[in-house]
Amino acid sequence: MSFEVTILGTSSATPTLSRHPTSQYLVCNNQRILLDCGEGAQMQMLRYGIKMFRIDKIFISHLHPDHYLGLPGYLSTLSLKGRIEPIHVYAPAGMGEILDVHFRHGAIHLTYDLHIHELPSSENFEVIYQDSGLEVSCFALEHRLPCWGFLFKEKKSPFKINEDVIAEKKIPVKAFSYLKKGEDFIDDNGILYSVEECTIPNLPAVSYAYITDTIYLPALAENLRNRDITLLYHEATFMEDLRHKAIETYHSTTLQAANFALKSNAKKLLIGHFSSRYNDLSGLLAEARSVFPFTELAEEGNTFTI
Amino acid sequence: MSFEVTILGTSSATPTLSRHPTSQYLVCNNQRILLDCGEGAQMQMLRYGIKMFRIDKIFISHLHPDHYLGLPGYLSTLSLKGRIEPIHVYAPAGMGEILDVHFRHGAIHLTYDLHIHELPSSENFEVIYQDSGLEVSCFALEHRLPCWGFLFKEKKSPFKINEDVIAEKKIPVKAFSYLKKGEDFIDDNGILYSVEECTIPNLPAVSYAYITDTIYLPALAENLRNRDITLLYHEATFMEDLRHKAIETYHSTTLQAANFALKSNAKKLLIGHFSSRYNDLSGLLAEARSVFPFTELAEEGNTFTI
Numbered sequence: 001m002s003f004e005v006t007i008l009g010t011s012s013a014t015p016t017l018s019r020h021p022t023s024q025y026l027v028c029n030n031q032r033i034l035l036d037c038g039e040g041a042q043m044q045m046l047r048y049g050i051k052m053f054r055i056d057k058i059f060i061s062h063l064h065p066d067h068y069l070g071l072p073g074y075l076s077t078l079s080l081k082g083r084i085e086p087i088h089v090y091a092p093a094g095m096g097e098i099l100d101v102h103f104r105h106g107a108i109h110l111t112y113d114l115h116i117h118e119l120p121s122s123e124n125f126e127v128i129y130q131d132s133g134l135e136v137s138c139f140a141l142e143h144r145l146p147c148w149g150f151l152f153k154e155k156k157s158p159f160k161i162n163e164d165v166i167a168e169k170k171i172p173v174k175a176f177s178y179l180k181k182g183e184d185f186i187d188d189n190g191i192l193y194s195v196e197e198c199t200i201p202n203l204p205a206v207s208y209a210y211i212t213d214t215i216y217l218p219a220l221a222e223n224l225r226n227r228d229i230t231l232l233y234h235e236a237t238f239m240e241d242l243r244h245k246a247i248e249t250y251h252s253t254t255l256q257a258a259n260f261a262l263k264s265n266a267k268k269l270l271i272g273h274f275s276s277r278y279n280d281l282s283g284l285l286a287e288a289r290s291v292f293p294f295t296e297l298a299e300e301g302n303t304f305t306i
Numbered sequence: 307m308s309f310e311v312t313i314l315g316t317s318s319a320t321p322t323l324s325r326h327p328t329s330q331y332l333v334c335n336n337q338r339i340l341l342d343c344g345e346g347a348q349m350q351m352l353r354y355g356i357k358m359f360r361i362d363k364i365f366i367s368h369l370h371p372d373h374y375l376g377l378p379g380y381l382s383t384l385s386l387k388g389r390i391e392p393i394h395v396y397a398p399a400g401m402g403e404i405l406d407v408h409f410r411h412g413a414i415h416l417t418y419d420l421h422i423h424e425l426p427s428s429e430n431f432e433v434i435y436q437d438s439g440l441e442v443s444c445f446a447l448e449h450r451l452p453c454w455g456f457l458f459k460e461k462k463s464p465f466k467i468n469e470d471v472i473a474e475k476k477i478p479v480k481a482f483s484y485l486k487k488g489e490d491f492i493d494d495n496g497i498l499y500s501v502e503e504c505t506i507p508n509l510p511a512v513s514y515a516y517i518t519d520t521i522y523l524p525a526l527a528e529n530l531r532n533r534d535i536t537l538l539y540h541e542a543t544f545m546e547d548l549r550h551k552a553i554e555t556y557h558s559t560t561l562q563a564a565n566f567a568l569k570s571n572a573k574k575l576l577i578g579h580f581s582s583r584y585n586d587l588s589g590l591l592a593e594a595r596s597v598f599p600f601t602e603l604a605e606e607g608n609t610f611t612i
Contacts, residue, residue: 014383017352021379039379040346046323063411065382073327073345073375077320094411101407105369105400107451145413 003028003154003206003306005035005231007298008044010272012237012251013066015039020300021066022212022273024233025050028152029133034058034074035150035210041070042077048301053083057129059136060091061212062147068095072102079110086113090128090138092146093118119148125223130155139223141214143250149214151227153207158182159199171198206230206306209266212273215247216256221263231306232266233298235273239284242275254284258291272298309334309460309512309612311341311537313604314350316578318543318557319372321345326606327372328518328579330539331356334458335439340364340380341456341516347376348383354607359389363435365442366397367518368453374401378408385416392419396434396444398452399424425454431529436461445529447520449556455520457533459513464488465505477504512536512612515572518579521553522562527569537612538572539604541579545590548581560590564597578604 004027009020021038025045032054034041045052052074060068068091075087089095096116103110119138120126129136133155141147157180161171175185175193180202185193207228211220212235224232237251246253252260254271261269269292274281281297288295296304310333315326327344331351338360340347351358358380366374374397381393395401402422409416425444426432435442439461447453463486467477481491481499486508491499513534517526518541530538543557552559558566560577567575575598580587587603594601602610 013386015349015352020349039376040349043321043326043346046321065379065408065412065414069375069379069408070345073371076371080319098407098411101404102371102375105404106371108371 003208004303005208005233005270005306006048006050006303007270007272007300008041008048008050009036009038010274010298010300011038011066012235012273012275013064014276015066016276016279018300019274019276020044021069023070024210024298025055026152026208028154028208031057031131031134033152036061036067036212037070037074038066039069042074044300053078053081056085056087058087058089058091059138059150059210060089060095061141061149061210062143062145063092063094063098064143064145064213067213068098071095072099075099075110075114076106076108079108079112083112086115088115088117088129090117090119090136092148121146125151139220141211141220142217143213143215147213149209149211149220151207151209151224151229153227154205156202156205158202159195160202162198162200165198169193169198204228208306209233209264211235211260213250214252215250216252216260218260218263221260224264224266229264229266231268231270231304232261232264233270233272234260236271236284236288237273237275239278240287254287255291258288258295261292261295267294268304269295270298270304271295309514310609311514311539311576311612312354312356312609313576313578313606314347314354314356315342315344316580316604316606317344317372318541318579318581319370320582321372322582322585324606325580325582326350327375328367329376330516330604331361332458332514334460334514337363337437337440339458342367342373342518343376343380344372345375348380350606351380359384359387362391362393364393364395364397365444365456365516366395366401367447367455367516368449368451369398369400369404370449370451370519373519374404377401378405381405381416381420382408382412382414385414385418389418392421394421394423394435396423396425396442398454427452431457445526447517447526448523449519449521453519455515455517455526457513457515457530457535459533460511462508462511464508465501466508468504468506471504475499475504510534514612515539515570517541517566519556520558521556522558522566524566524569527566530570530572535570535572537574537576537610538567538570539576539578540566542577542590542594543579543581545584546593560593561597564594564601567598567601573600574610575601576604576610577601
């Protein structure tokens with residue numbers, strides 16, 4: 001069981017020699033997910049050894065080109081390699097039209113089914129995907145274009161079977177689902193398999209909140225407060241002295257990202273989407289840490305366990 | 307006066323760890339030109355120190371995504387940096403619609419004028435741009451989509467003023483244009499400035515032919531024979547043992563590229579657009595050189611003087 005994120009791109013709109021447009025690779029247990037897909041994402045996946053063919057879900061935050069321009073090329077590459085498993089893209093209205101115009105002019109017929117799910121226009125948290133182990137919801141941010149954040153929450157039973165006692169107590173497989181939920185199980189012969197004897201408490205479920213391209217939204221941070229954010233990614237395009245620039249361009253500063261982390265009660269903060277004006281990022285890190293010490297830089301190629 | 311090409315990307319449709327989608331940067335005297343603009347071209351320009359803001363003409367060979375996907379991002383970056391000088395894009399029909407869908411959904415209003423010139427559908431050589439120093443013509447290739455090659459020809463007067471005698475003979479500026487064309491000049495006082503005394507023969511004009519994504523076209527090579535090709539770029543997606551694959555996918559092999567160079571009487575050949583199956587390119591080079599010894603690999607970051 002693993003829950004981790006690898007940074008593929010962390011520039012703001014203008015890339016630099018060492019920073020590519022936004023993209024992240026998220027592994028949630030068996031799910032492999034792409035978060036935004038900036039220009040060059042497929043090359044970054046090659047560079048960092050990401051198994052790009054295992055991804056089957058892509059979440060696009062908004063339709064500024066630095067957040068999705070890698071998508072037509074990545075989807076084409078999968079097709080050239082003969083992929084047959086479907087791909088699901090969760091994106092703002094318009095993504096389908098954009099992809100269609102590329103595929104039409106390039107006479108590209110994908111070898112797999114591409115399902116495009118339009119993000120809902122409601123402002124509240126809305127679940128857009130779930131299975132037995134993962135729940136993904138989206139929520140509105142505030143940028144120059146409609147923009148969404150995403151919350152990835154692990155789904156976990158409160159208890160797990162104590163492997164040390166499975167053989168000794170001959171726990172039948174049938175009992176597992178009851179015990180994991182915290183319910184005792186009695187088999188057909190009347191033998192009791194109690195939660196207390198057969199299980200240990202599971203590790204708490206973890207979660208990842210992805211918030212890019214937005215002005216500072218303290219009300220959203222309050223809303224996230226009771227959602228147990230293990231790792232928060234919040235854009236920090238500018239340092240604090242350029243707050244006016246952040247406001248003007250609908251972005252955030254280091255201190256705003258750090259205050260958001262504080263207010264939302266996140267355990268850890270990752271900052272990224274750095275303006276091309278910063279060569280050295282240590283000043284941004286220091287500024288964010290002055291408010292929220294558990295901050296790290298989203299640097300390309302780094303993997304963070306959630 | 308310089309005429310040189312820098313390779314920015316040389317992969318075929320699927321990029322590899324060391325090869326990016328097609329793009330080349332061409333300097334023809336004062337002109338700075340982009341030839342195709344595959345995904346990641348703007349990052350490659352940063353990597354190789356190309357002054358991307360000086361480019362004002364972009365030629366796109368065809369609408370397969372590996373040849374133009376870098377264009378929306380590159381054009382957006384120029385706008386974010388506040389460019390005001392116009393950009394001219396010479397591309398197949400459809401390029402305008404593709405760019406428009408990106409700009410519309412991204413609410414992007416370019417800070418400069420973007421002129422899109424649709425490539426003509428005629429099969430013959432057609433001049434699509436010229437000024438006092440450069441002539442660009444396009445011609446039809448044969449690929450799975452309509453595809454064009456481009457011929458960049460330096461325009462040069464046959465003579466240049468002999469700088470050693472300018473002062474000595476007090477050659478008036480007014481005489482220069484006559485002398486360069488090979489005409490004697492007599493000033494108002496009846497003094498003769500002769501071509502023989504005042505000029506030296508100019509270096510011959512050079513030319514660059516760019517031929518990517520096509521089956522082998524020997525008739526085109528014959529057509530190019532009298533056009534004095536100094537440097538020929540010809541795709542060589544496959545080695546000769548995969549000729550059937552080249553035919554099937556409308557591409558060329560190393561030997562076909564080399565034979566094209568022979569037939570067209572080009573002075574030098576650059577091969578590129580290599581299939582992702584080749585890690586080591588030395589076999590492709592050896593194969594091409596067995597037919598045409600003056601062959602080089604179009605490797606990224608390399609600059610070739612024309």
